[in-house]
Amino acid sequence: MNFELSEDQQMLQNMLRQFLAQRYGFAERTAASRSDLGFRPEIWSALAGELGLLGATISEDRGGLGGGAVEQMIIMEELGRALVLEPVAETLFHGAWLLEKAGGAAAGLLADVAAGKVRLALAIGEPQMRYDYADVAATAERSASGWRLNGQKSVVIAAPWADQLIVAARTSGRAGDVAGISLMLVPVDATGVSMHPYPTIDGRRAADIILSDVEVSQDALIGSEGQGLELLEELRDRAVAAQAAEASGLLDKLLQDTVAYTQQRQQFGQPIASFQVLQHRMVDMYMHVELTRAAALLATLKLDAPADERARAASSAKATVAEACRFVGQNAVQLHGGMGMTDELPIGHYFKRATQIEGEFGTADWHLARRARLG
Template structure:
């Protein structure tokens, strides 16, 4: 299996990494303009459309390009909804097709418009089929009623891709549909807040929100396979972001222990701490390998894709927690303050550990998928 990047992918990685380091380097004492960064990623660098086809305003790349971008954004701790908009929402729109989706994709690619998926509900956890939001046909359109929770990236989004049930019970795998809803729709209320990592999210309430007939993306009741694929693509990108985070926390910790002295000598000279940092290095490499595993299989058959992504996320969740906790510990009390970058990276790593399901969830998912394969 070839794990090397092509010349074009190396150029993409180097260009984005250099740009982020020069123009949007993380500084705990100086806030960054997330809106300007988003526009630069779309308009100036074209990375928001890297995985989209050329006819949609993209660069015609795929999962590896997405991995490269997410890794670089993770290393820079970029405060942008890349996975929510450029990976998940764009992937859903590309596969759902239709006139409205086709018109929206170029705007996502250039960064002029944002869209995010609103799928999670209070008791759904990671079950995409657990949808209580109802969509009823009304005149020439649809009327939506229900609630969505912890919608990452919703503050600042222009469009919401909302899952709703057109028939069946709350956990029926059939009859789940996807609707394109403007973020300022009448009857839509939003409660915004910051997550543990400081990134924005919202709880949404839909009260008789009406949308036209063409707001239905794809065929009625057939959205679940599209949602599962988009979620796996988002998890694969999240694994790559985590790999970038882990590498940055490791490098910062090594640099800190070379400078910080105790008993008249650098912390890095103590053998016990050297062993600890070697363990961190191994965990960071495991995260990187897991990100490659997910990226190389995410465009494959559904069963193969799901197994690879589940294995990768379980590995990454453990690895990023181990690296983050040890990075904070080796920095001492300063590691948990806002004065050092490591504290901010650790909070993002903690969020990633739980996002889209933690280790236990994906270990169980992998086991269930393997049982299904062996039963065939």
């Protein structure tokens, strides 16, 4: 099997890496994270207009470039390496994928997504939920205008930056039922949507949301009524693959910065990189980075496989990535000493993002149990 990137894919990788190196410095990223808005609109516009990145995996007839899973992997690895704040994954690889996969009236937004005019966020999790999407309890009832939504959503990543929410709600049944979950497209400024935003540990933004008699049109339904769980399960696997790719770039950056620091830090008159015990530690870090990259590639290549095969690859990748995020992150901080815990160095910010990735879309334990059930 050929694992080499095509010429076009290499151009995409080089173009994005060069753009981020020139326009996404750590100081600017930190300032944006601490600003009221929390990200840089000019970067978002550039990703859409200058690079065409926000349409990379949207089909050409919907206004995109027609890329696929490998393009997602390439983009996410570079975004992870630069610790990008902007919600590319939430908008393009999560939200836009759902809209295009399900079709219908809501897919009309895809051209605006590609143009950078619309940002999306997934409102799935709820206060009583863990990682089983069948536990959705928010409701969507038919009304004169279409649908009326009620319920609560928690830790909705990128919601404060979004124009539209993709909300998982029950059109029938009760929490725990496999059938009855539907997906709705809800404007963030719709009457009855109350958002309580806050920063996350990795410098991004999330929000808890209350839906109180929110009225949306009939066309707000994404996909078939009551059949949303299957879409959400596939979305989870795609999100895990995307985060595995992000982690491979992020962890590689942690490793490279750690190696560079140990070559400069002097102890007993010589660089601490010359100490054999630390060399062994960094070799172990390198092995975890390479395992993460391999897991990301496998999960990516299995995204279009049958559901069980796709899920096995995704859950295996998540377990690998979670362990690597903890091992590489903690050792990078330790080898930097007290400097690794300061806000002035990138190392602590990368470690916080690695910690966030470790628990998103299911913990390692949850995915190991899922992998065991799948056989």
